[in-house]
Amino acid sequence: MQDDVTTRNRPAPVRPLAASTPTLLRTALGASLRRRRDEQGLRIVDVAERANLSVAYVSEVERGRKEPSSEVVSAMCDALGAPLAEVLREVVDALEREAARARLAELRDQARRDGRAPLRVLDLTARDEARADVRGDALPRVRSHTRFSGLALAA
Incomplete structure (x- = not known):
């Protein structure tokens, strides 16, 4: 048995994650709650005391x-x-956007494999803000048949 420093401190092999590993509900919910707490400038201790939790x-x-x-x-x-309904709505929206982003990435990859023009995912919720910063319509043409939850594929 070899017991030297290099053997004991060797990192475990890293396994690549599946390409479409979805976010768990508990992860999205936790992120939403933490964001709200941070926005209010509260500490975890404050929330724990108010909620009677550890x-x-x-x-x-x-x-x-x-x-x-x-x-x-x-x-x-x-x-x-x-x-509660507002927090849950925010979580559902986040999960839907993630699913839409994954689906659009699939469509983009399929288009690449088929030799079609390169595509990119465009966040339509930011489109109006971008238009205010740029004169004219400098944004790419959006293929409306590929819109999902505020996201679209653009040529």
């Missing part, structure tokens, strides 16, 4: 490590002064 548990929920019950989610939303 600091460690609130931290794990925010990092997407724990799958919170509906009662916990409701308590955290109350502690943040955020309507």
